[in-house]
Amino acid sequence: MDSRVNKGASAAQATARHIEDLILEGSLRSGDPLLPEREMALRLDVSRPTLRRGLKILEDKGLIETDAGGTRRIAPLATSLTDPLIELMSTGGRVIDDYLELRGTLEGMAAGLAATRASDIDRQSLTRCVERIEAAHEKADARDEAEADVDLHLAIYEASHNIVLLQIMRALSGMLREGVFHNREKLYSRNEVRDVLRLQHRAIYDAVMARDPVAAARAAEDHMRYTRRALNEIAAAEARLDISLRRIDGGNIAQRP
Missing domain, CATH: 1.20.120.530 (GntR ligand-binding domain-like)
Incomplete structure (x- = not known):
């Protein structure tokens, strides 16, 4: 998969969708830490404000969480042992x-x-x-x-x-x-x-x-x-x-x- 975002949709939605695709295909796994914001924006070829909005979409969906140290991670997915x-x-x-x-x-x-x-x-x-x-x-x-x-x-x-x-x-x-x-x-x-x-x-x-x-x-x-x-x-x-x-x-x- 191309590491850059397809910007046909709104930039933030396209960014969120790109990361969702990485999760679906298994390239991103539960608990994986994401790159720092600046580096991730460069890799995805989007602006930092666009990246933040895209990540916010994923956070609202429960797909991304931020740990105590401020690192964004892929949230636990379909592996909850507390259910x-x-x-x-x-x-x-x-x-x-x-x-x-x-x-x-x-x-x-x-x-x-x-x-x-x-x-x-x-x-x-x-x-x-x-x-x-x-x-x-x-x-x-x-x-x-x-x-x-x-x-x-x-x-x-x-x-x-x-x-x-x-x-x-x-x-x-x-x-x-x-x-x-x-x-x-x-x-x-x-x-x-x-x-x-x-x-x-x-x-x-x-x-x-x-x-x-x-x-x-x-x-x-x-x-x-x-x-x-x-x-x-x-x-x-x-x-x-x-x-x-x-x-x-x-x-x-x-x-x-």
């Missing part, structure tokens, strides 16, 4: 399974699109993510590997070049990163699961890089089915352990000799 419905959903076991079921379909779609649409820059980003996964796996660093896992999936959504899919999945990735629906480190705490996940991520990556949409979609769907099954098995094992512990002390409310 009562999201909080309610995150506490339900059935919802977690439904969430993974939904992701299975969307991940396959994203990987298939990425295989046919990824640019050279997208492919470089995917390669960096896979290299991070390999390095974290080698160090047995569950936290880093889980973070690289989320970043790989996000890079695939970006490479799909479907704006609606990207924004939906970016929101889900934000909740996933914060452990709203499940704790990914539980997966990576088990060596046998870590090994399978590494191979599955490599299979998705290889198919995308080979520009094979069918193989990419299948690999992504297989990965999500495995993740769903593994998490269900972990949850069941934890539930059995909890019951065994409660039986030892009578649920902590019985008198035992």
Whole structure:
């Protein structure tokens, strides 16, 4: 996208719309700090008063906020963890399974699109993510590997070049990163699961890089089915352990000799 503003509409509205387009396409993300006013006006080829009016339009829409230090930032977008419905959903076991079921379909779609649409820059980003996964796996660093896992999936959504899919999945990735629906480190705490996940991520990556949409979609769907099954098995094992512990002390409310 040209970094300058198309001034066919009123200058301030055109400036606001240009920044909105950058947000929609994923070039600007939640929390990104914006350049100082003078530099941003030069980059966009608009006057500073015009820029201020355009930013005011975005502030009124809730798309831009100013922090305590006076820096303008992209506001949190579709990732609120304080939404009562999201909080309610995150506490339900059935919802977690439904969430993974939904992701299975969307991940396959994203990987298939990425295989046919990824640019050279997208492919470089995917390669960096896979290299991070390999390095974290080698160090047995569950936290880093889980973070690289989320970043790989996000890079695939970006490479799909479907704006609606990207924004939906970016929101889900934000909740996933914060452990709203499940704790990914539980997966990576088990060596046998870590090994399978590494191979599955490599299979998705290889198919995308080979520009094979069918193989990419299948690999992504297989990965999500495995993740769903593994998490269900972990949850069941934890539930059995909890019951065994409660039986030892009578649920902590019985008198035992």
